[in-house]
Amino acid sequence: MTAPLRLGTRGSALAMAQSGQVAEALTAATGREVELVEVVTAGDRSTAPVHRLGVGVFVSALRDALTARTIDFAVHSYKDLPTAGAPGLHIAAVPPRQDPRDALVAKGGRTLAELPPGAVVGTGALRRIAQLHALGMQLEVTPIRGNVDTRLGRVLGPDADLDAVVLARAGLARLGRTDVITETLDPMLMLPAPAQGALAVECRIDDPDLVELLAVLDHAPSRAAVTAERALLATLEAGCTAPVAAYGELAEGEAGEEIYLRGAVISPDGTRDLRLSRTGTPADAAEIGKALAAELLELGADSILGQEGHAGPGTQQFGSTE
Numbered sequence: 001m002t003a004p005l006r007l008g009t010r011g012s013a014l015a016m017a018q019s020g021q022v023a024e025a026l027t028a029a030t031g032r033e034v035e036l037v038e039v040v041t042a043g044d045r046s047t048a049p050v051h052r053l054g055v056g057v058f059v060s061a062l063r064d065a066l067t068a069r070t071i072d073f074a075v076h077s078y079k080d081l082p083t084a085g086a087p088g089l090h091i092a093a094v095p096p097r098q099d100p101r102d103a104l105v106a107k108g109g110r111t112l113a114e115l116p117p118g119a120v121v122g123t124g125a126l127r128r129i130a131q132l133h134a135l136g137m138q139l140e141v142t143p144i145r146g147n148v149d150t151r152l153g154r155v156l157g158p159d160a161d162l163d164a165v166v167l168a169r170a171g172l173a174r175l176g177r178t179d180v181i182t183e184t185l186d187p188m189l190m191l192p193a194p195a196q197g198a199l200a201v202e203c204r205i206d207d208p209d210l211v212e213l214l215a216v217l218d219h220a221p222s223r224a225a226v227t228a229e230r231a232l233l234a235t236l237e238a239g240c241t242a243p244v245a246a247y248g249e250l251a252e253g254e255a256g257e258e259i260y261l262r263g264a265v266i267s268p269d270g271t272r273d274l275r276l277s278r279t280g281t282p283a284d285a286a287e288i289g290k291a292l293a294a295e296l297l298e299l300g301a302d303s304i305l306g307q308e309g310h311a312g313p314g315t316q317q318f319g320s321t322e
């Protein structure tokens with residue numbers, strides 16, 4: 001009898017849900033049993049702003065466990081992965097991506113357009129803060145952190161103190177909580193984070209049998225989209241806490257399958273808002289992302305990214321929770 005594969009996971013409801021879903025898919029496809037092994041990360045232990053903890057706080061303990069061979073593979077929210085790869089480790093699969101858009105959960109069933117001037121909206125991500133300010137609606141954006149239930153409680157709970165929160169639709173979908181969404185935000189208004197809604201299934205390179213086994217979970221279109229978005233992020237030399245958004249969509253074009261990549265760099269106060277797009281073939285996904293980043297840099301994206309910590313009036317200084 002073969003021993004069950006050990007899948008390392010954070011203990012949050014979201015991490016457990018997505019790890020459980022990957023475990024089930026793997027067992028269904030291969031017949032191999034999977035056992036969940038909980039790993040506590042620095043990001044779970046601390047309530048400090050994520051930018052103080054550093055990039056990859058939710059990831060490094062899982063990667064350490066992989067390297068130490070106490071687990072066989074790990075499932076990460078792809079958008080939380082630093083753009084630099086980890087030595088000896090390999091992303092063996094990108095499963096079919098969830099809807100990457102952001103979602104609004106507002107009191108009284110309101111949509112974004114229905115929020116009055118001065119409405120208090122909670123989100124910790126600079127990318128979301130910047131795009132909310134860019135709408136020019138006089139929204140008051142306030143930092144929040146914590147798991148999905150904590151964030152929802154700030155709007156829906158008995159002690160609700162916010163008019164709305166913005167969070168990833170994918171997270172709510174994985175927890176079966178899309179019922180609370182009052183608007184799924186159009187990417188024209190709120191371009192998602194690079195790789196939002198996608199998972200990364202990671203294992204050791206020196207485990208070739210597992211690399212091959214996990215490949216059944218890979219979804220080529222999702223991988224292409226994420227590759228383009230992450231190449232843009234890496235070329236901007238921005239991390240997962242920067243005010244950078246990217247969204248690659250695959251569609252059937254005149255010359256076959258095409259990827260349409262949109263990218264944005266927005267100052268935290270919303271006054272500078274660079275948005276561009278580019279089209280190409282999925283095989284060139286990384287090049288499309290790099291080229292789009294180069295165009296954004298030519299327009300001054302680096303000066304926006306450089307002033308990230310010096311947010312303008314109406315914007316508190318804190319890190320993102322992308």
Ligand SMILES: NCc1[nH]cc(CCC(=O)O)c1CC(=O)O
Pocket residue numbers: 077078079080166167168169170171195196197198321322
């Ligand atoms: N660290 C935040 C984070 N990382 C992954 C998700 C869930 C969505 C996804 O998989 O992209 C979330 C929550 C959120 O942004 O609201």
